[in-house]
Amino acid sequence: MIRKLPGGYRDRAASRADAKRLTELFNAYATSRVGEAPHDADELLLEWNTPEFDINRDTRVIVSPEGRIVGYGEVWDTHAPHVLVHVWGRVDPDAVGRGIGSWLLEWEEMRAREALLRAPEGARVAIRTGIPECCSESKGLLAESGYTPIREFYRMVIEMDGAPESPTWPAGVSVRVFDRANDLDPMVRAMQDAFSDHWGHVARSFEEERKQWVYWIDSDKDFDPSLFFLAECDGEVAGASFCTAKRPEDADLGWVHMLGVRRPWRHRGIARSLLKHSFATLYERGKTKVGLGVDGASLTGATHLYETAGMRCIRRSVSYERELRPGRDLTTQTLGDANAEEGSHDQ
Numbered sequence: 001m002i003r004k005l006p007g008g009y010r011d012r013a014a015s016r017a018d019a020k021r022l023t024e025l026f027n028a029y030a031t032s033r034v035g036e037a038p039h040d041a042d043e044l045l046l047e048w049n050t051p052e053f054d055i056n057r058d059t060r061v062i063v064s065p066e067g068r069i070v071g072y073g074e075v076w077d078t079h080a081p082h083v084l085v086h087v088w089g090r091v092d093p094d095a096v097g098r099g100i101g102s103w104l105l106e107w108e109e110m111r112a113r114e115a116l117l118r119a120p121e122g123a124r125v126a127i128r129t130g131i132p133e134c135c136s137e138s139k140g141l142l143a144e145s146g147y148t149p150i151r152e153f154y155r156m157v158i159e160m161d162g163a164p165e166s167p168t169w170p171a172g173v174s175v176r177v178f179d180r181a182n183d184l185d186p187m188v189r190a191m192q193d194a195f196s197d198h199w200g201h202v203a204r205s206f207e208e209e210r211k212q213w214v215y216w217i218d219s220d221k222d223f224d225p226s227l228f229f230l231a232e233c234d235g236e237v238a239g240a241s242f243c244t245a246k247r248p249e250d251a252d253l254g255w256v257h258m259l260g261v262r263r264p265w266r267h268r269g270i271a272r273s274l275l276k277h278s279f280a281t282l283y284e285r286g287k288t289k290v291g292l293g294v295d296g297a298s299l300t301g302a303t304h305l306y307e308t309a310g311m312r313c314i315r316r317s318v319s320y321e322r323e324l325r326p327g328r329d330l331t332t333q334t335l336g337d338a339n340a341e342e343g344s345h346d347q
Helices: 016-034 041-048 100-117 136-144 180-195 206-219 270-284 302-308
Strands: 010-012 059-063 069-076 084-091 125-132 148-159 173-177 228-233 236-244 253-261 289-295 312-325
Touching: 016 041, 016 069, 016 084, 059 100, 069 100, 084 100, 100 125, 100 136, 100 312, 125 136, 148 302, 173 270, 180 206, 180 236, 180 253, 228 270, 236 270, 253 270, 270 289, 270 302, 289 302
Parallel strands: 084 125, 253 289
Antiparallel strands: 010 059, 059 069, 069 084, 125 312, 148 289, 148 312, 173 228, 228 236, 236 253
16 A cells, blocks of 8 residues: 555556656756756657556556646566566656655555566565666655665766777777677677676576567667677677667767677777777767766776776766565676676666
8 A cells, every 4th residue: 555645646557648748757857957858758658668568557657636747657577587676757846845756656666566476486576776866855765765775877978079099909809780680699699698797687588688679679760780889709799889879968979878798708808999989980970979877886897998998977876776575686796706807888
């Protein structure tokens, strides 16, 4: 049983017709907290259509007595083994302090507890969410609700006032762009390998990973295979960098969504070369800045790599967690000594 909303307010599931208004709400919140508007309605619709996500089951909007949407929450529990449930929510800045955020957080937890019925017996199950480091009111709400800060993530950017340095590829390594017809399965397997060393990673089947990639590649109108770079060695995909030249908040900003190198090919400079190649290509596309998101304490040393490549942290976010059930942790937390290598990020 969750608390009541303020008088006259009501909740319902989101609908696709809400995408524009919700994007405005998200951007109003982001502008008030971090000074930018990074959200896009097409991206929101793309997320809602993700396989296994159910907009009726997994979202809630809060409507004011005047009929205005003032709050939103969503729950992501779309993949086995259902041990880590991600929740996310926003409240219109003009409606903060009315108990809407508390209601949404309670609803998210109630929905997240359904994972307990699907998670393996004896496995630890937790809820996780992230907020900008500067959001003091959200920190207080999460603390009161039993959440603990567990990790910092960085937004890093490089500003280029001229053509960046070209990469020097290690001997035997070459780079090319992604070819869906021939590269899909090798790429998926390579990224499964690379990101198994990502903190918080939960192993999924190849079929699930492939289904997710197929959806994003085939459904995202902004997907550009000419900005999806594969590093190849001896006929195998050794690493990849997946970029975009479009960001809603800044026309001059390119973005590295994913960069990873498989274990057998680490410590050869492939990650650095992929990063430099990404910088150079995005610069050729007219971008004077390139950004990415990364685990601030990356197990594979990604943060240090980006710093030495000229990137700097411009903003921090904090990941919070609440344990729903103790048990055996199925998420990646540490690396063995043999695997402490240059690595990966995904954002």
